[in-house]
Amino acid sequence: MAAKPRLIPVIDVMAGVVVRAVGGRRDEYRPVESRMMRATHPVQVATNLLSLTGASELYVADLDAIRGGRGVSPGVERLFRELKSPLWVDIGINSLRPVSLLADAPHVRPVVGLETASGPQDLTETLVDCGSRPVAFSLDLKDGKLLGRWADWGVEDDCDAIGLVRRVVELGVRTLIVLDLARVGLGTGCGTEPLLRAIRVEFPDVELIAGGGVRTWADIDRLGEAGANAVLVASALHDGSIQASSEMR
Numbered sequence: 028m029a030a031k032p033r034l035i036p037v038i039d040v041m042a043g044v045v046v047r048a049v050g051g052r053r054d055e056y057r058p059v060e061s062r063m064m065r066a067t068h069p070v071q072v073a074t075n076l077l078s079l080t081g082a083s084e085l086y087v088a089d090l091d092a093i094r095g096g097r098g099v100s101p102g103v104e105r106l107f108r109e110l111k112s113p114l115w116v117d118i119g120i121n122s123l124r125p126v127s128l129l130a131d132a133p134h135v136r137p138v139v140g141l142e143t144a145s146g147p148q149d150l151t152e153t154l155v156d157c158g159s160r161p162v163a164f165s166l167d168l169k170d171g172k173l174l175g176r177w178a179d180w181g182v183e184d185d186c187d188a189i190g191l192v193r194r195v196v197e198l199g200v201r202t203l204i205v206l207d208l209a210r211v212g213l214g215t216g217c218g219t220e221p222l223l224r225a226i227r228v229e230f231p232d233v234e235l236i237a238g239g240g241v242r243t244w245a246d247i248d249r250l251g252e253a254g255a256n257a258v259l260v261a262s263a264l265h266d267g268s269i270q271a272s273s274e275m276r
Contacts, residue, residue, distance in 0.1 A: 119143035210240030227254030
């Protein structure tokens with residue numbers, strides 16, 4: 028029986044506040060409304076989520092940076108300073124936003140995303156610059172198809188997700204995030220279980236983090252059975268469909 032995956036709370040930060048991500052349609056994102064808390068400030072939301080869930084790590088998407096900003100947004104920089112829990116951070120690393128923009132601290136763990144990376148060189152440079160610091164590669168999908176400049180990674184087409192996984196593992200990735208943006212915030216399930224199973228069979232030692240569409244504990248259990256070591260959750264926590272409990276600890 029597969030071990031129960033870790034739950035990793037997610038915060039999406041845009042214009043200084045935490046927003047609710049829905050379907051990857053970022054122009055429609057609005058400040059988060061939560062049954063768990065009234066806060067929208069990144070540090071307050073992050074602190075509350077970690078406390079209420081008992082989680083030991085957090086995933087942070089800096090949407091201002093991802094959408095084209097040249098640096099880390101002030102709200103996310105403050106998270107680096109005030110939180111010491113491990114933070115997986117996506118600032119849209121590429122040639123314009125190198126990993127050097129992130130705090131050089133062990134608790135800040137860079138995420139290189141397929142959606143925003145210029146190509147394999149961004150991943151290679153990040154891995155070299157970070158040394159022993161954990162780095163994740165985010166396999167960004169939309170309706171099951173690869174996003175970003177997928178052709179630059181030497182894969183056959185935008186459906187060749189497993190081919191891209193082989194490429195990034197060959198480059199040195201040991202933590203892989205599988206995320207279908209079309210499902211984010213919709214509570215329809217991740218839909219990536221077949222891909223997770225294929226990755227787990229071929230790469231049994233790679234840490235797999237899944238996300239997008241999680242609504243219930245049953246969704247989390249299915250992802251664990253498919254090979255996920257951890258699951259990203261945001262909307263289900265704020266909506267109360269996944270509640271803080273001893274299962275999270």
